[in-house]
Amino acid sequence: MSAQPIVEFRGITKRFGEGPLVLDQLSFAASPGEFIAIIGPSGCGKSTLLRLIAGLTPSTAGVLTVDGTTPRQAGAELAFVFQEATLLPWLTVARNVELALKLRGVAATEAQSTRERVLQLVRLADKAEAYPRQLSGGQKMRVSIARALALAPKILLMDEPFGALDEMTREHLNEELLAIREQQAWTAFFVTHSVAEAVFLSSRILVMSPHPGRVHTEITVPLTYPRTEVTRLSRAYQDLVAEASRILRSVEPLAS
Amino acid sequence: MARRFLDWFLPALTGALVLAGWYGLHFLLVAEMRFLLPTPTQVIGALHDHGNALARAAFNTSQGALYGFVLAAFVSFLLAVGLSLSRLIRASLYPYLMILQMTPIIVIAPILVLWVGAGLKSVTIITFLICFFPLVVNTTQGLVSTDRNLVELFAMWRASRWQQLRYLRIPAALPSFFTGLRIAATLAPIGAIVGDYTAGSSAGDGGGLGFQAIIYSSQARYPALFATATISCVLGFVFTASVVALSWLVLHRWHDAYERSDK
Amino acid sequence: MKCFPLLLTGFCFLFSMTAVIAADRPRQKITVQLDWVAEPEHGGFYQAQARGYFHDAGLEVTLIPGGPNAFVIPSVATGKADIGQADSTNALLQQAEGLPIVQFAAVFQDDPSGILVHADSSVRTFEDLQGKTIIARPEWAFLKFLEKKYALKVNVVPQNFSVAAFLGNKEALQQGYFIAEPHHIVKAGGKQPRFLSTWDAGFRSYAVLVTNKRFAREHPAELRAFVRAYIRGWRDYLEGDPTAAHAAMKQANPNNTDEFMTFSRKMLIDENLVTGRDKPGDSSQVGRLDPARYAKQIQQLQELGILKPGKISVEHAMTTTFLPE
Numbered sequence: 001m002s003a004q005p006i007v008e009f010r011g012i013t014k015r016f017g018e019g020p021l022v023l024d025q026l027s028f029a030a031s032p033g034e035f036i037a038i039i040g041p042s043g044c045g046k047s048t049l050l051r052l053i054a055g056l057t058p059s060t061a062g063v064l065t066v067d068g069t070t071p072r073q074a075g076a077e078l079a080f081v082f083q084e085a086t087l088l089p090w091l092t093v094a095r096n097v098e099l100a101l102k103l104r105g106v107a108a109t110e111a112q113s114t115r116e117r118v119l120q121l122v123r124l125a126d127k128a129e130a131y132p133r134q135l136s137g138g139q140k141m142r143v144s145i146a147r148a149l150a151l152a153p154k155i156l157l158m159d160e161p162f163g164a165l166d167e168m169t170r171e172h173l174n175e176e177l178l179a180i181r182e183q184q185a186w187t188a189f190f191v192t193h194s195v196a197e198a199v200f201l202s203s204r205i206l207v208m209s210p211h212p213g214r215v216h217t218e219i220t221v222p223l224t225y226p227r228t229e230v231t232r233l234s235r236a237y238q239d240l241v242a243e244a245s246r247i248l249r250s251v252e253p254l255a256s
Numbered sequence: 257m258a259r260r261f262l263d264w265f266l267p268a269l270t271g272a273l274v275l276a277g278w279y280g281l282h283f284l285l286v287a288e289m290r291f292l293l294p295t296p297t298q299v300i301g302a303l304h305d306h307g308n309a310l311a312r313a314a315f316n317t318s319q320g321a322l323y324g325f326v327l328a329a330f331v332s333f334l335l336a337v338g339l340s341l342s343r344l345i346r347a348s349l350y351p352y353l354m355i356l357q358m359t360p361i362i363v364i365a366p367i368l369v370l371w372v373g374a375g376l377k378s379v380t381i382i383t384f385l386i387c388f389f390p391l392v393v394n395t396t397q398g399l400v401s402t403d404r405n406l407v408e409l410f411a412m413w414r415a416s417r418w419q420q421l422r423y424l425r426i427p428a429a430l431p432s433f434f435t436g437l438r439i440a441a442t443l444a445p446i447g448a449i450v451g452d453y454t455a456g457s458s459a460g461d462g463g464g465l466g467f468q469a470i471i472y473s474s475q476a477r478y479p480a481l482f483a484t485a486t487i488s489c490v491l492g493f494v495f496t497a498s499v500v501a502l503s504w505l506v507l508h509r510w511h512d513a514y515e516r517s518d519k
Numbered sequence: 520m521k522c523f524p525l526l527l528t529g530f531c532f533l534f535s536m537t538a539v540i541a542a543d544r545p546r547q548k549i550t551v552q553l554d555w556v557a558e559p560e561h562g563g564f565y566q567a568q569a570r571g572y573f574h575d576a577g578l579e580v581t582l583i584p585g586g587p588n589a590f591v592i593p594s595v596a597t598g599k600a601d602i603g604q605a606d607s608t609n610a611l612l613q614q615a616e617g618l619p620i621v622q623f624a625a626v627f628q629d630d631p632s633g634i635l636v637h638a639d640s641s642v643r644t645f646e647d648l649q650g651k652t653i654i655a656r657p658e659w660a661f662l663k664f665l666e667k668k669y670a671l672k673v674n675v676v677p678q679n680f681s682v683a684a685f686l687g688n689k690e691a692l693q694q695g696y697f698i699a700e701p702h703h704i705v706k707a708g709g710k711q712p713r714f715l716s717t718w719d720a721g722f723r724s725y726a727v728l729v730t731n732k733r734f735a736r737e738h739p740a741e742l743r744a745f746v747r748a749y750i751r752g753w754r755d756y757l758e759g760d761p762t763a764a765h766a767a768m769k770q771a772n773p774n775n776t777d778e779f780m781t782f783s784r785k786m787l788i789d790e791n792l793v794t795g796r797d798k799p800g801d802s803s804q805v806g807r808l809d810p811a812r813y814a815k816q817i818q819q820l821q822e823l824g825i826l827k828p829g830k831i832s833v834e835h836a837m838t839t840t841f842l843p844e
Binding site: 288369370374456463467471474476 | 596613619
């Protein structure tokens with residue numbers, strides 16, 4: 001780790017109330033610019049991990065540093081893309097994207113130009129005046145991403161954002177996401193159930209084991225960026241997918 | 257094509273049958289007893305004869321209904337926002353709201369007349385009381401049950417309580433608010449008429465439809481009474497239709513309930 | 520006389536047969552709808568019933584007390600009740616609307632409705648009513664009459680039959696029954712109120728008995744018997760001992776106090792409401808209806824514009840056939 005880590009977990013433990021341990025003594029560090037995928041079976045605390053970084057829930061023990069400070073205080077540097085697009089149905093796409101900026105007190109003209117820029121990035125500039133109910137699932141997710149990017153975050157948190165979409169759309173969106181990443185400089189944490197997606201997108205994969213949640217294995221993904229659909233055909237890619245799948249399977253709890 | 261035709265033809269046919277049945281019933285009665293069911297012609301005649309009185313009464317009732325309704329809308333909204341802010345506030349106030357709701361208007365009306373005097377003020381208050389409970393309940397429900405994901409989104413943005421209320425909870429609760437409004441719109445004219453019946457006043461030409469109903473029924477002017485009922489019905493319809501139209505205006509662009517297929 | 524035992528037996532047989540027949544003949548059932556809760560205004564009925572006068576006349580009478588929502592005339596018109604007590608003006612107006620009833624005997628020669636006025640109120644005469652608000656039944660024809668006669672305009676607030684609103688305001692005006700409300704007001708702590716009565720303004724109504732036309736057609740003899748027993752009941756109530764009637768009224772309406780009933784009865788007697796103010800003390804007037812008064816009332820109502828000409832005539836409104844000669 002040459003640079004100061006942008007996110008650092010030190011012995012993080014998490015339980016909800018009197019419940020069982022969700023995360024146990026978790027430690028790892030992420031450097032700025034990394035794309036970290038997190039995979040693992042149900043109950044391994046992937047989403048909880050993301051929400052800890054986001055400051056949506058506090059840790060029970062341990063130290064979590066985000067951008068040099070606590071998650072709650074680092075709010076301005078974070079953006080979260082949820083599993084569901086969660087667009088405000090009563091606002092147009094444009095207003096949806098601008099909303100967070102408005103809440104931060106950004107001037108209207110600046111908000112507008114930012115909005116136009118990010119909608120261009122996700123290739124939905126022509127839908128600016130549409131309402132969410134007029135969009136397809138994939139389009140809604142792209143707006144959600146645009147909205148996150150409008151905040152110019154240092155850290156982008158994404159919780160299975162493409163999980164509800166079909167395979168083709170998902171692959172396209174993966175490629176779009178990486179294309180956008182070429183033009184921006186965020187660190188990403190990406191939770192997914194798809195091993196292929198994890199390998200395609202990330203520079204490092206964390207495989208977690210459940211009950212309680214721990215980092216079981218870290219897989220480095222040495223594939224060079226930019227990655228395209230061609231990358232999926234490469235030997236290296238396919239080997240990595242096979243390897244990651246094997247590890248994942250080994251971590252699955254025995255079928256009941 | 258045939259479908260469009262049926263859409264208007266069937267109701268018209270039913271209407272014609274009902275009218276025929278009505279006339280039939282009237283003439284089935286022994287001549288002495290026909291006063292029990294005036295014919296549609298008699299009712300229309302009464303509408304004409306008492307047109308002025310009924311128009312004035314309808315206007316007065318509309319006034320009471322409208323004032324009570326609008327007052328209820330405002331107060332309920334503010335109250336709902338207050339209730340949505342804390343479970344403790346809800347727990348402490350809800351039982352008393354329920355008690356207020358359960359107390360029959362017929363019992364409250366004479367008390368109001370004692371305190372406030374008969375007339376438009378009492379009628380407005382009675383209409384208000386009838387309308388406000390469904391409004392409060394629906395709106396509070398809407399404010400409290402905002403989509404969890406959206407709430408998390410605002411938490412991500414570290415939005416203040418006030419920002420969350422103004423930009424998230426309130427707009428998200430508008431459909432619920434309008435549902436309450438639609439319910440209240442059906443209740444308001446009834447409330448105003450009942451209020452007028454028990455607490456109306458003829459001062460300054462102020463009597464409403466309820467007041468007229470008392471007079472006509474006591475004088476056994478049954479065609480006029482039926483005419484009053486007809487006008488009341490029309491009033492109720494106009495009121496409700498207006499609120500439905502308002503709902504549409506505010507919500508149709510984005511709410512699922514108004515979805516056609518414009519994907 | 521050998522046939523004497525036979526004659527005697529025959530006589531006894533006939534006598535007992537008559538008794539049996541008389542006892543077996545079913546009494547005509549009659550339901551009477553009262554216009555209010557049981558009170559001394561219904562003295563004629565309750566005394567006649569308590570004394571058995573109806574029973575003697577071959578009638579089985581059921582008295583149904585009313586209240587604020589007693590719809591006497593529609594009740595009688597639809598046959599739910601055979602006889603009802605109402606005021607003649609209102610009855611006329613409803614008859615004009617086609618209700619099949621007929622007025623056949625008087626209860627009071629003058630209807631004791633009027634306007635209650637506080638002792639200290641600024642209202643002294645009918646003219647003082649200009650612009651005032653009166654708590655009354657909105658359809659009270661007397662108000663229209665006053666407006667026309669004294670060139671006034673008054674406001675009406677619907678009557679809820681409690682004196683609470685009246686007591687709360689020194690300038691309040693309320694429609695009331697002369698023989699009832701004043702007592703309640705004094706009992707509740709107010710001063711003895713003044714009373715602007717209908718007869719003083721020249722608007723004379725009867726309190727009257729009505730029946731539906733079908734009953735009148737089918738049971739004329741019973742109606743005559745009823746009226747005779749009723750008049751007998753009134754005379755006895757006013758001149759004799761009202762204890763039996765008051766006991767019955769109390770049972771029908773437990774809110775009646777002896778004090779109230781004594782007061783009410785006294786007012787009836789003092790104002791000659793049953794016997795008539797025209798010929799005070801002349802008890803032959805009990806129950807009588809005067810067609811000339813009906814003609815006058817119909818004319819008054821037509822002039823007020825609340826009765827369309829040609830809608831009702833004296834002959835169709837009232838009858839004296841069932842009154843004793």
